[in-house]
Amino acid sequence: MKIPLFKTHFTDSCRLRILSDMETILGSGHLMMGPYKDQFEQLFSETLRVPHAVSVNSCTTALTICLKYYDVADFDVLVPSGSFITSISSILFAGGRPVLVDMNPETLSFDLDDLERKRTPRTKGIIWVHLTGFITPEYEKIVDYSKVNDLFLVEDAAQALGAKVDGLCAGSIGDAGCFSFYPTKIITTGTGGMITTKDEGLRNYARKMRLFGKDLGTNEVVDLGNDWFLDEIRACIGYHQLSELSENISRRREIAQKYAGLLKTKMGMNLLNVPKENNPSYYQFPIFLDRAIDTQGLIEKLKNEYGIESKVIYLPCHKEKVFRKYDDGTLSRTEESDREIEYVVDSLTREIEYLI
Ligand SMILES: Cc1ncc(COP(=O)(O)O)c(C=O)c1O
Numbered sequence: 001m002k003i004p005l006f007k008t009h010f011t012d013s014c015r016l017r018i019l020s021d022m023e024t025i026l027g028s029g030h031l032m033m034g035p036y037k038d039q040f041e042q043l044f045s046e047t048l049r050v051p052h053a054v055s056v057n058s059c060t061t062a063l064t065i066c067l068k069y070y071d072v073a074d075f076d077v078l079v080p081s082g083s084f085i086t087s088i089s090s091i092l093f094a095g096g097r098p099v100l101v102d103m104n105p106e107t108l109s110f111d112l113d114d115l116e117r118k119r120t121p122r123t124k125g126i127i128w129v130h131l132t133g134f135i136t137p138e139y140e141k142i143v144d145y146s147k148v149n150d151l152f153l154v155e156d157a158a159q160a161l162g163a164k165v166d167g168l169c170a171g172s173i174g175d176a177g178c179f180s181f182y183p184t185k186i187i188t189t190g191t192g193g194m195i196t197t198k199d200e201g202l203r204n205y206a207r208k209m210r211l212f213g214k215d216l217g218t219n220e221v222v223d224l225g226n227d228w229f230l231d232e233i234r235a236c237i238g239y240h241q242l243s244e245l246s247e248n249i250s251r252r253r254e255i256a257q258k259y260a261g262l263l264k265t266k267m268g269m270n271l272l273n274v275p276k277e278n279n280p281s282y283y284q285f286p287i288f289l290d291r292a293i294d295t296q297g298l299i300e301k302l303k304n305e306y307g308i309e310s311k312v313i314y315l316p317c318h319k320e321k322v323f324r325k326y327d328d329g330t331l332s333r334t335e336e337s338d339r340e341i342e343y344v345v346d347s348l349t350r351e352i353e354y355l356i
Pocket of ligand 1: 057058059060061083084086087129156158159179180181182191192193
């Protein structure tokens with residue numbers, strides 16, 4: 001049996017609707033800023049119950065636009081050190097200074113004490129990542145903390161489309177949410193992204209920046225933007241997948257529950273503790289391995305002997321060559337959690353084979 005790390009899946013009905021609409025798009029010759037962008041954005045904002053959604057060409061672009069809007073140039077931005085690299089590089093693209101915060105391995109989010117330790121008068125805001133599609137149960141503390149200290153709060157919800165906590169959707173909790181439609185993500189447009197926000201000012205800024213910095217009223221170039229928009233072909237692909245989001249998330253939850261049922265009593269590992277009113281998107285199913293286990297050895301064994309692909313979710317960002325200068329020696333818990341996290345273990349395969 002071969003189990004790849006991810007499978008991009010389009011249901012038959014989704015595929016048929018996309019193919020039929022492709023005819024329309026190609027026939028119209030209208031490949032950008034058209035009706036599919038509008039439909040995709042509208043469905044996105046309705047689904048997440050957030051007033052505005054602005055489509056762009058990636059989550060990295062979404063983050064960069066938000067950070068430019070908050071004018072982070074020469075200011076500090078707090079960001080978890082255990083995330084995808086562009087949670088950090090987007091801060092640099094906007095001229096800001098990333099300040100890496102240690103992680104709490106139990107919530108996959110900030111260590112709140114370290115968040116407070118790293119805040120200075122130069123701190124302007126926070127990038128808050130919902131790693132693996134799980135919104136930390138400490139979310140209210142993070143929202144309150146940002147308000148009390150007058151910091152913007154941008155959710156990096158690249159992995160969290162469809163995740164909810166206490167009825168709130170990822171991307172609707174902070175000042176802005178940024179989503180990714182990269183091929184591994186909950187829905188994919190090849191590459192693509194979305195900004196969600198309640199702030200009309202940010203919505204207007206993003207609409208201008210994704211189209212070369214043009215004032216949409218006068219058409220004059222008034223800012224340094226780029227061709228960061230999402231074209232009609234990708235918007236159409238995204239729209240049809242988004243209309244099946246609840247089935248997509250239900251299926252992920254079903255699979256996660258099966259894994260959890262089979263793995264919860266196994267030695268040598270722990271699972272994420274998901275409270276009742278917390279519904280992750282299950283972008284990934286993290287497993288925390290006991291320290292004694294050689295993670296890299298296990299990954300290789302799973303692949304070579306069982307055909308199962310797995311990975312350490314992310315190398316802590318401060319270990320990437322380009323970001324080593326941001327390691328101030330205080331990020332130990334991030335290293336621990338990242339070492340311990342993985343996908344599938346060989347005992348699971350044996351259990352599954354036993355059951356079928
Ligand atoms: C947490 C996180 N942030 C940002 C990104 C960047 O997304 P994109 O490739 O759409 O720019 C990713 C993609 O893997 C991610 O997982």
